[in-house]
Amino acid sequence: MSNPTPPSAATDSPLRHRAFVQFWCARIASGFGFQMLSVAVGWQIYAITGRAFDLGLIGLVQFIPSVLLALPAGHVADQFERRRVVLIGQIVEWTAIVLLAVLTLLGRIHETGILLLVFVIGVAKAFESPSMQSLLPALVPPAILPRAVAVSGSAFQMAMILGPAVGGLLYVAGPGVVYLSAAALYLVAAGMMATLRYEQAPPKREPATLKTLFAGVHFIRERKDVLGVISLDLFAVLLGGVTSLLPIFARDILHTGPWGLGLLRAAPAVGALLMSLWLAKHDLQRRVGMTMFAAVAGFGVATLVFAVSTVLWLSLAALFALGAFDMVSMVIRGSLVQLDTPDAMRGRVNAVNSIFINTSNQLGEFESGMLAAWLGAVGSAVVGGLGTLLVVGLWMAMFPSLRRRQRLQLEEPAKEALGTPESV
Known part of the structure; x- marks a missing residue:
């Protein structure tokens, strides 16, 4: 090409x-x-x-x-x-x-x-x-x-x-x-x-200094919408994850075997896949801020339903919905971060975002395991679902511009680094 x-x-x-x-x-x-x-x-x-x-x-x-x-x-x-x-x-x-x-x-x-x-x-x-x-x-x-x-x-x-x-x-x-x-x-x-x-x-070469290495952190702190979506993901995943507890739910609560555990593990991915295919054909053009908050709240509600379910079909439906809601949130968050960030900064901003994602996934599993040890698997999942809903409410109050945001692309996008595009 x-x-x-x-x-x-x-x-x-x-x-x-x-x-x-x-x-x-x-x-x-x-x-x-x-x-x-x-x-x-x-x-x-x-x-x-x-x-x-x-x-x-x-x-x-x-x-x-x-x-x-x-x-x-x-x-x-x-x-x-x-x-x-x-x-x-x-x-x-x-x-x-x-x-x-x-x-x-x-x-x-x-x-x-x-x-x-x-x-x-x-x-x-x-x-x-x-x-x-x-x-x-x-x-x-x-x-x-x-x-x-x-x-x-x-x-x-x-x-x-x-x-x-x-x-x-x-x-x-x-x-x-x-x-x-x-x-x-x-x-x-x-x-x-x-x-x-x-x-x-053409990328503008800069020497590696503490200032350039931490430029992504500084950029995120200055852009409230970007800070809001990245931190929302951190705390929502940290509190709402139930993946590490699925073996306990499968054996002790739903009374199923390895085949049932396999279905439980696949359900969120199937929900996310089908939702991603739907989103590929439909534009998110209105009230994207509230849509994102609603999706994260849906994630929390699906977690609560899964926590109290004692039948396999309802648990699978809850995990399916959980994956679908998470995909909506992920697409909005990912698109907003990319569109609000100048191309010359995208690598460093995405790197900081990856730290948040990796940390929330790993610590989320640890948090779920610790709570399950203290409160039991059901108690841990209930606390996670309620915690996710609490985070949504707090973030809607702390980031009002994000709550009121109508479109993913700003009317005046962040200025790109100067330079003439070239085919690479």
Whole structure:
């Protein structure tokens, strides 16, 4: 693709734009590969050691680089061509996965080697993530960015639903087969990213200083709407998550087996996927602030329904609704942050946002587990649902401009960094 479609033409058929299709397919390929990889790594480590503690280490070696390297990764995303940053990250991940496959097939794999290679993948993903998130606004016009965010989210949800299942089936043939399949998918993703063409203003190089590293934090503090949506996500997920408690609900409350647990885990992703497909065809153009708050409140209500349910079908319906509400909120939050942020700052702002997201997910599971130990699983989920509703009320009072916001795109968008767009 020598020259991207002009914005006016792209608006007529935005989701058919070749660059966006390549981006979407690359997201699906790498997402499937990573989900398959996660299943194989967990099974293999537990088969080697037999210790549940080591399963926790897998999450830890991915969480540490995602937080510690987020700000430097955001700086890199704003100083260099983002496509190349993503491509390098995927190549590093592909190399680590190939090493996992080779060592496994040769019978020379061990726990330390697996954790070390997973750590390398975590480092690469830490740098890849803010650049990947910042690429999307360059591929579609601002007017249809929310629909593009929804379609991009559908790729993630499909990977979440089908990736572990495919990985589990392939594991029957051995973990090496799963690793080779994941490596092949990453190779497809890297090939698509290598040939991606789009328009981007030349990045303005700045030396890495504390001021430039923390520029994203300063920007978010100064933009109340951006601060509001990012912090709302942090506290809502921190309080409202019930994923870590699903085994308890499945066995002790709903009295179902592993098949029921599988359905419970899939229900939120199915709800999110279907909602993302609906949002891809419908624009969010009115009262977006109240729509977002209503979606987060719906998330809290669905959590309460799940908490008090004692029948499987109602619990599945509550989790389905929970995933759908979360997707609406995610699309609005993601689009608003991207549209309110100048392109020259998107990498650093997305990096700070990723810290909030990763922290809320990890601490949310810890919070749910601690409350469940004190109050029981039902009590923990009830407190989480009520806490989410309380946060919505507080945030509506603390961020009135966000509550009154009508459109995602401001009438006077933040000024972009100066520079003549060029095809990259």
